[in-house]
Amino acid sequence: MIALLWLLGCAPKAPPPAPDVPHALTILHTNDIHAHFEPAPAEWLDGHPAIGGFVRLEQEVRALRAARGAPQTLTLDGGDQLTGTPITEINADGSFGGAMHGFLDAIHYDAWVVGNHEFDKGLDNLTHYVENHPVLPLSCNLLRLGSTLPLLPRQEPSHVFAIAGMRVGVIGVTTQELGGLMKGSEFGRLTLLPEIPAVQAEVDRLDPVTDLIVVLSHIGVDNDKALASAVKGIDLIVGAHSHTRLTAAIQVGDTYIVQAGSYNRSLGVVDLVEQDDHITSFHYELHDLLPDTATVPPDPKLEGMVATYKAEIDHVYGEHVSDAPALLGRSYNHESPLGRWITDGIRDRTGVDIALYNAGGLRADIDAGPVSRLTLFQCFPFQNPVMRFQLTGAQIAGMVALNVTAETDEKSGFLSTSGLSWTWRKSGGVPTVVSVLVDGQPLDPARTYAIAANSYVTEQWQKHLGPDAKPQNVEPLGYTDLDVAVDYARKKPVVDPGNVRAVLLP
Ligand SMILES: [Zn+2]
Structure with a gap:
């Protein structure tokens, strides 16, 4: 009612x-x-x-x-x-x-x-x-x-x-x-x-x-x-x-x-x-x-x-493996000492023409001082397997073009490289590649090159290598980026290798 x-x-x-x-x-x-x-x-x-x-x-x-x-x-x-x-x-x-x-x-x-x-x-x-x-x-x-x-x-x-x-x-x-x-x-x-x-x-x-x-x-x-x-x-x-x-x-x-x-x-x-x-x-x-x-x-x-x-972590990760005389910093958008160091380490271990590492995978700087397994774990905590694969020179040229764009776009990460270098300039604000070298020789677009990288790069290849650069003959090498870092650090003090790879021309 x-x-x-x-x-x-x-x-x-x-x-x-x-x-x-x-x-x-x-x-x-x-x-x-x-x-x-x-x-x-x-x-x-x-x-x-x-x-x-x-x-x-x-x-x-x-x-x-x-x-x-x-x-x-x-x-x-x-x-x-x-x-x-x-x-x-x-x-x-x-x-x-x-x-x-x-x-x-x-x-x-x-x-x-x-x-x-x-x-x-x-x-x-x-x-x-x-x-x-x-x-x-x-x-x-x-x-x-x-x-x-x-x-x-x-x-x-x-x-x-x-x-x-x-x-x-x-x-x-x-x-x-x-x-x-x-x-x-x-x-x-x-x-x-x-x-x-x-x-x-x-x-x-x-x-x-x-x-x-x-x-x-x-x-x-x-x-x-x-x-x-x-x-x-x-x-x-x-x-x-x-x-x-x-x-x-x-x-x-x-x-x-x-x-x-x-x-x-x-x-x-x-x-x-x-x-x-x-x-x-x-x-x-x-x-x-x-x-x-x-x-x-x-x-x-x-x-x-x-x-x-x-205590549990120190027991496993406390081991002193090397020393860093000075800071090795990282960068998301640009080439960095830590990116040069890890890619040189991967190329040293694998013997490939070119080694690569993505910016987002570099998670901590290496401060000056003793370097333990823990120090390196904090830099490379994902422990991605290292993968060997192939790209053509033409695909590498596309990858470099993507990488110079990353330097002017803060949302895109820079791909660190070893064995590969280039010059570029900003023509009217647009980043343009001028020349590309592999081990000091001009890049040959028709040749196939041996590459190694952490698995994140091969899994997300469209983003890191470019839409036309599907990696060929991908094979895991049986060790991780952290394994490479620890073994490479044992060989010699951890220092910025210099040898700048991305050269901005005036
Ligand atoms: Zn998140």
Whole structure:
């Protein structure tokens, strides 16, 4: 009867909704920890001091939770927890890298988003990584093959946290470049949806039942900006993947974007006030985790965990293999001392005409001082098999043309080379190759050359070698890039070989 009266317009009018009260919330966030459980060098600070690590991170989180009131805080990680130190070579709690999740559990994170490097030890390993730990994995676009179900156990596309008197929807999204970033055979085992429509669908679903929408994104800061423009209704994007140290939030329309660098060295701290479905006050700070700025004592349990893993790693990786008289740095867009050194090492070991190594595979600089197996592991943590294959001179010319373009486009990585050199110039802003030499002789377009590279280059050959340079007669040589690095370092001190390969003409 009441329903009928309502339909007829006879029911008493519902009172207008009471005005919402302001709700304060603090979001603490990290991203791209990459297995860095101990302090790591902060290259943006004078003298590159080692900062951060889980002990120091936990101190900062504990102090902030106490200051804000624990129920008022949400602690999130933006993914790429794995690969970067040998801690992911240890099987802990049923998976390689399980130790990393152990730390996140101990710090009581609320949720994290699955990054591309979580797949480095394969999908089966990631499944065990996720199922043995309580912190909630999110991703709205990673699905089981040919299904609409989440890929991983316990994974949710999004989760609504009832916290600080409001409903906070947190949506996870994983980079749609995943296919180009992981092993092809493993990528064939899942379904990946495009980022923007997948997030839009979750926002549409959550908007009516939440007061605040946060996207926990592993897509990189440029794609975060595109996402904020394309999808209305996102209040905050907590970012990752591009390793961007944002010391101030970016604003796109009504959406804030934050990101906390990489390697467990900084904590992002967002303090916001929500009222009537909108952020009415927003404050963001990036806290660099300097050793001497902690305001609470270290947690003995975490100190013990770090010491245990450190001892296990030192036992295997502590061996002193060489010395570096000076820093060997790396670069993503340009030729670098470390890129020259590893490609010279690969050519020395294999005897090929040309050795190659991709920029994204160079993960740490070699500092001046003693060089241990651990030092080299941190440079080449993926332990890719070294592959031998063939390319024609014409294909190599195309590859060099791609490589000079990389020097003027910060998104494309530079392919380090040994045995191959070239001159180039910027004619009217356009990078142009002038001459190409192999072992000092002009490149012969008709000849077939012997090449060696880490397997990432051959697996992702379209990206690194160019669309016309499919490697021929690919064969694994039975050892990894890390094996090459260790053996080459044993032979002689680790120094920049010089002998510049990419010469920019005036
Ligand atoms: Zn990533």
